[in-house]
Amino acid sequence: MARSKTMDASAKKRRAKETEKKIQRLAERVVAQIKKEANPEVKIPIRALSNVQFNERKRLIELGDREQSREFFNVSMAKKFMQTFLVASAVKEHLLESGKTTSIRDLYYMTKHTIRGSKENTFDDQKESDPVIEDLEVSLDSLREELHLFAAKRGSMVGPMVIVDAGDEIDLSRMGSGGWSIPSITEDYVIQFKKTSAKYILLVEKEAVWHRLNEDKFWRKHSCMLVTGNGQATRGVRRLLQRLAHELKLPLYVLVDNDPWGLYIYSVVKQGSISLAYESMRMAVPDARFIGLRTSDFKKFGLRDDVKIALNKEDEARAKQMLAYPWFAKKQWQKEIKEMLKEKFKMEIEALSNKDISFVTDVYIPQKIKRGDYLV
Template sequence: MVDKNKLARQRLKLFGEGIVADILKKKQPVIDLPVRSVTNVKFNEKSGTVQLGNKMAQRFLFNLAHAKKFMQTVEVAKISNDLLKEEKHASLRDVFYMAKRSIAGTKTNIVDDQVESDKVIEDLELISDMSREQLNINANKMGSVAGKVIVEDKGDKIDWSKLGSGGWSIPSNVEEIQFAKVNAQYVIYMEKAAVWERLHEDKYWDKHNCIIMCSQGQSTRGIRRLLQRLHQEHGLPVYILTDFDPWGFYIYSVLKFGSISLAHISDQLAIPEIKFLGITADDIEKYDLKKHFIKLKDTDTARLKQMGSYEWFTKNKLWQRQFKMMKDFGSKAEIQALSARGISFISEKYLPEKIKNKDFID
């Protein structure tokens, strides 16, 4: 850990020295960065993940359009460097407030909105080739996990099976966690905290010897990394349970292939072997869920169309079929629609049946 800290500081120093060298040579200071947008993202069929392309952008200090971003970049680099020096961690929100101040003699703030500092932190990951967590900046923790697993975190032993109704809340940085004991056959990751609570109350993880994990909405980096580590270090298959809507499908897409804005760290986050468990269009018919349909909105339809055109879905017939069926239904459905068949229908019938039959989409 100390080594990583040292490495991060070295990289940041190197970044600063590059700029200073230019300045001392009276050259216009510039930061070179890969472009992070859809235009510079490629799907790598070999690794099965989304990767950043070769397009580079230049950020000049003395360019009216770039100046503020340039200043933000060096400012956040300094903040991260200070954190590393003091061996302290700050949240994204903390960093925003550390950088947010008005520049002497002006009404301009260095950052006005957290989105700006968040973006610059992502840039800094690329510049230093270190992850956000390695730069001592953490996201908010979000999400819970339960299962027959014991981990060690900062010297504490935590048993995921003995944490009452709330489960263990997953930290933003899971790099330092060590698995002491893992007794499980697979991991189910679900989009909805409410569904996780249902399964937890039914002790699904105990009865079926697995790990259940959830976030609320899009999954955080900590969760994605934890899933990846469980998969890579302990060979556990990972199954995804989301709503039957374009947004649920995209959660699966991000977990499996990586996301566009974090394409530069797909290797550390994406799990190409992940499987989609449900809710699928076939589930809708098989479990008679049509009466719980919610009509697709225009934004849903647009998102569905956009997703169908992503490079990593275009050649996938199984997924194209799902997209088409959703479009034909003109409707979506939530996981909780299953509760109409009985409150524990999901834990007693739906999940066991699907897993037993290996009824997945890949």
């Protein structure tokens, strides 16, 4: 144990050095440009729908090779350019060189200050600094953890499994009502899987549903890992899911709300997202199984009319947008989305409790899994 820890430490140091060098190269290039009185620029791969493609073979969303160039002498980019290097220098000076790790919120406060001779702040909101960090990640081709950064953690897991988290052995079947909260970095140098009797993983969108399942000890009865991402799964959760699915060869079932947003949560887990397309290969689980809620479940489980919620304009627009995504091009998905649009209603998972409080645990999920009633 102690040995592996020191190895980790030295590996970490080596990785930090490498990232430092990358940042340095980026800065040197800018200095060279400005010396020639040219407009300094940073190349940043474009993280937008226009520059992602769906890899049919790998069933992943991948980042294309189109880059945008962020120039300093350009009114619309000058501030971002300045911010990019502000973040880069803070990462290098305060994190990499000292070997410390911090949250992206912390970094926001580290880099926020009033610009000399003005009333303008370097950053006004964390919403401004987060994309700059992502930009830096892609332009350096480094992962967030390699910049010694992490996001606020979100998501919980319980189940019949023993893991090692930062050297501490943890039995996930003895986590009480709260569960083990999933850290934002779930790489193998932080988390190792020891032993498990789980036969599959169940990801639920909502914490409330996760609580229901945990209280009913669903995971014990059905030998599964019970995970929630509290909405859209964070990178830590997604990385963990991929590792569970790949390393332990466990099938992943996903239970989300019956609305475009729920469906997209499943999609991100399955094939990655547009804005983090460059990390898809480390996070996506292309075999993830969608067990609902589906529009057809309304009839299938004889739900009452009062659980229906009418689709609003935003829902419809989002659904139509999704119809055009190549990763929803397959027949079953087109059919699923079109049916939702046709029926004009959405449902939350909690709608199942309308029948009985434990209907989801006792009937819905077991039946879906047993009958193989899922979409991929």
